[in-house]
Amino acid sequence: xxxxxxxxxxxxxxxxxxxxxxxxxxxxxxxxxxxxxxxxxxxxxxxxxxxxxxxxxxxxxxxxxxxxxxxxxxxxxxxxxxxxxxxxxxxxxxxxxxxxxxxxxxxxxxxxxxxxxxxxxxxxxxxxxxxxxxxxxxxxxxxxxxxxxxxxxxxxxxxxxxxxxxxxxxxxxxxxxxxxxxxxxxxxxxxxxxxxxxxxxxxxxxxxxxxxxxxxxxxxxxxxxxxxxxxxxxxxxxxxxxxxxxxxxxxxxxxxxxx
Numbered sequence: 001x002x003x004x005x006x007x008x009x010x011x012x013x014x015x016x017x018x019x020x021x022x023x024x025x026x027x028x029x030x031x032x033x034x035x036x037x038x039x040x041x042x043x044x045x046x047x048x049x050x051x052x053x054x055x056x057x058x059x060x061x062x063x064x065x066x067x068x069x070x071x072x073x074x075x076x077x078x079x080x081x082x083x084x085x086x087x088x089x090x091x092x093x094x095x096x097x098x099x100x101x102x103x104x105x106x107x108x109x110x111x112x113x114x115x116x117x118x119x120x121x122x123x124x125x126x127x128x129x130x131x132x133x134x135x136x137x138x139x140x141x142x143x144x145x146x147x148x149x150x151x152x153x154x155x156x157x158x159x160x161x162x163x164x165x166x167x168x169x170x171x172x173x174x175x176x177x178x179x180x181x182x183x184x185x186x187x188x189x190x191x192x193x194x195x196x197x198x199x200x201x202x203x204x205x206x207x208x209x210x211x212x213x214x215x216x217x218x219x220x221x222x223x224x225x226x227x228x229x230x231x232x233x234x235x236x237x238x239x240x241x242x243x244x245x246x247x248x249x250x251x252x253x254x255x256x257x258x259x
Contacts, residue, residue, distance in 0.1 A: 001071075001098065001259040002026065005106070005147040005220055007033040007203075007250035011042060017246055019046060025238065027254060028070045029096055031106035033149045035064035042066065059089035065106050065148070071098045080107075082129035090126070100259045102228065103137060107148035112169030120169050123151070127178040134182050143227035143259070146187070149250065150221050152179045154189070157198035158218035170219060188229040190222040190255045195235065202237055203250050211242055220253045231257040 004027040008014040011032075022030070030052075035042060037058050044054040052068040057078040067073065073094040080091035093105040107130065112123030130146075137144050153171045156162040165171035183189065191200070201216025210216065224232060234256040241251045 001028050001102070001257045002254055003029045003031075003104070003145055003147065003222065003257065004252045004254035005031040005033070005149070005222060006252040007108070007149040007220060007248060009034050009248040009250065010036045012037070013246065014248060015043065015046075017241075017244060017248070019050065021238070021241055021252060022047075022050060022052075022068075025252065025254070029104055030068040030252075031092075031104065031147045032066040032068065033064075033106070033108040033250075035066050036061055037064055055092060055094060057089045057092040059087075063089045063108055065089060065092045065108050067092055067094055067104060067106055069094070069096055069104075071096045073097070075103075080126065080129050080133060082132055083125070086126075098259065100143060100231075102257070102259055103142050103144035105133070105137070105144065105146045107146065107150070109148065109150045109152065111151045112175065115167075115169040115172060120172075123169060124174060124178060127175075127182075131178070131182050131185070134185055134187065138185055138225055141227060142225060143231065144225045145222055145228055145255070146182075146224075147222040147253075149219060150179065151219055152176065152221070153217050153219055154179055154192075154221075158201075160199075160201065160213075160215045160217070165217070170217070182223065186226055187223040188226070188232070190224050190229070190232055190235045191218075191237065191253060193229070193232065193235065200237055201239075202253050204242055206249055220250055222253060222255050224255075228257065231259050233258055
């Protein structure tokens with residue numbers, strides 16, 4: 001089973017690029033972030049014609065997450081538990097059923113800039129809520145994947161120029177500590193489990209020739225529960241997608257599970 005996460009930075013802007021990549025990569029399950037669309041406006045027919053079931057948690061003009069799956073889905077949940085007043089569309093999960101059941105949690109973690117400030121406070125509070133959800137899933141001993149745009153640079157080797165990010169919310173000590181706390185619960189960073197070397201990124205800014213200079217950062221992650229990590233066969237980043245016509249500033253990151 002191939003599972004991918006892809007921050008598409010607007011479904012309308014990626015109306016041609018996303019189907020083209022899906023046809024090429026052939027993932028069974030895809031977690032999308034920043035669809036920037038209400039549910040009713042999402043072009044679901046395009047993906048249903050490609051054999052995908054579509055579940056969205058949209059928001060007008062901002063945020064928004066979705067799951068595309070070629071396998072049946074059940075137990076669909078929208079919104080991260082822990083704050084009923086949170087109206088931002090950043091979390092969606094489902095159980096994908098095939099030969100094995102696999103819980104898929106798609107997330108778009110807040111950016112948090114400028115920091116310090118209320119946006120950074122929201123980021124850390126959101127990460128604490130996510131940690132609580134991770135604990136609940138781990139307690140159920142499920143095979144599960146937490147995949148998406150984390151807006152977290154975990155280590156220095158995950159940035160081409162780490163010193164340039166020292167005061168950024170993506171790399172502040174409290175951000176990285178919150179990310180480590182989730183890993184320390186027993187989650188596996190799938191890409192790092194397969195590729196320990198530096199120089200691998202999933203995001204390049206549109207400005208200052210970041211792509212041309214390979215001035216990137218790795219902020220899109222797939223974290224696996226022990227039951228899912230036992231099934232891990234491969235992991236990768238489709239870097240070349242960033243160099244195509246009308247690209248997102250992120251690229252797909254994927255894993256293959258024996259599931």
